[in-house]
Amino acid sequence: MQFPVTARRSDNTPDSSTLGYNYRRHLSERFIEAMLFLTAFVSVAITLAIVVMLVTESLSFFKHVSLWEFLTDTQWTPLFDNAHYGILPLVSGTVVSSAVALLVAIPMGTITAIYLSEFAPFTVREMAKPFLELLGGVPTVVYGYFALLFVTPLLQKIFPELPGFSLLSAGLVMGIMIIPYVSSMAEDAMRAVPMHLREGSYAMGATRFQTAVRVVMPGAFSGIAAAYILGISRAVGETMVVAIAAGMQPNLTWNPMEPAATITAYIVQVSLGDLPHGSIGYQTIFAAGLTLLLITLVFNIIGHLLRKRFREVY
């Protein structure tokens, strides 16, 4: 809402001192507004900086390595004498660990969301929500420790052939880590579905479960889709759990029982070493980072389209 905040000058000029005051006041207001705009613009500048930085560093990488080799070579050994620059092994590691994580996080997150939104008594919800929030606040390096030293030995009791590093245990822990993100966003979407839709459903004799699955979930579809997309972005971009528990050896495999490096784990591995600025090894992490950003971007665009297509307005 706009209000005139400065006195307007008119022909019958008022006292000059008030005029000066108003003029100064006006100036400082404009200055403050400009400063605030600059702070808001920083976020755009960050995005531009990310894109420019990744693209320029990757461009110098692609001067040495053809895009075709990058996309089709099945080995990733940039730091060896016999260097190969095929991103596929890193992508397969990322896909497998994310798939395991999502197989845990999406069903469990959805069930938790439905339970908390439609079934849980008030007190249970009031206790469970902050608890889930705390679970989401645990640092990822701690989850990595947990995956390596608790979940892997536990899984080895069930599958004795499981190696010390595996995509399976990293993915499982990652999945549990992502549950709070998925469930809290999906629950918010479900609770935004107006009560009269539920009442209509109950009046037709539907049970709670039927109402939840056939009325509330379709009504909240766009929000639930956004929650899933957020979960996928988290899983693909997650670094420390996989770097600790899945090993850092690039390995072209679709088997979660094997150790493998993800895109993020590779970046960590290179950063732990001491590569000179500007070398080809240094540039590989930017090419890997660009790949990662493009993957998350694709999912974000899909999420945006889903939201637009299925948005329900009440």
Added chain:
Amino acid sequence: MSDSDAQNLREVRAIIARHKLGDLIFLVTGLLVLMIAVLTFIALFSHMLIDGLPRLSWDFFTSFPSRRPGSAGILSAWVGTTLVMIVTAAAAVPLGVGAGIYLEEYAPKNILTEIIEINVTNLAGVPSIIYGLLALSLFVHQLGFGQSILSAGLALALLILPIVIVATREAIRAIPVTIREGAYALGATKWQTVSDHLLPYSAAGILTGIIIGLARAIGETAPIITIGALTFIAFLPPSPFKEEFPYISFEWLMAPFTVMPIQMFNWVSRPEEAFQVNAAAAGLVLVIMTLTMNALAIYLRYRMRKNLKW
């Protein structure tokens, strides 16, 4: 009642019973899933507690990392974390709160505003390691800050900026428009309205967002590793306080450093079991730090909701 009526009734009752059973099954499933989450958390915490608690002593906090696991400590790590957090807060709070105020109170409805808003949402979805790459290229090399506390603090500030912006916007949006109208009616300028009324009234909400953001930043490991933070630091950065005028020095901004999660990562990745005990102890300290901050934020929000009656 005829036979077929009775049979219909039985069928209907059977259907109702089946549906009620379905409800019950889901209720149990939901509780079970919730329990799995709770149990995982308990397993995680107790595993660290059992392994790490015996290592938690005064010496652990006042010793540098060492090749001998028994005498290694987290002195350089917690000092580093504290200093990095100071930089992060100093950068993220003014930028985030300023942007939140602009978007909520000043921004005209145009394409630029829409771009900024979409952009803030998208930034929240960018993987944290990408911020590390940005900081490596921009802060470490192009601006020449090196692998320093300043680079790390700024990288984390960029990372938590969306959290602070969103929290600020939500807190300011919750203030009824009548407050603004009252201020304008008394001749206040826009900035006077913001600084004298909107900011004080939304302070608790903004603070909650800042705390959650900083709790996230404390635990972030990947971006700081990407900058190239060293994992073995057996000295402290120069003290920010000096004996002579001007009593404050900013040399520490450019000092090499390590932080808690990196120290923990370093210990986890070692094969010797004794170091993993250290990792558990460091993890325990880290988890207690982040949980305390998150709990504080949750409590603040709870109290705010209870007390706020416009």
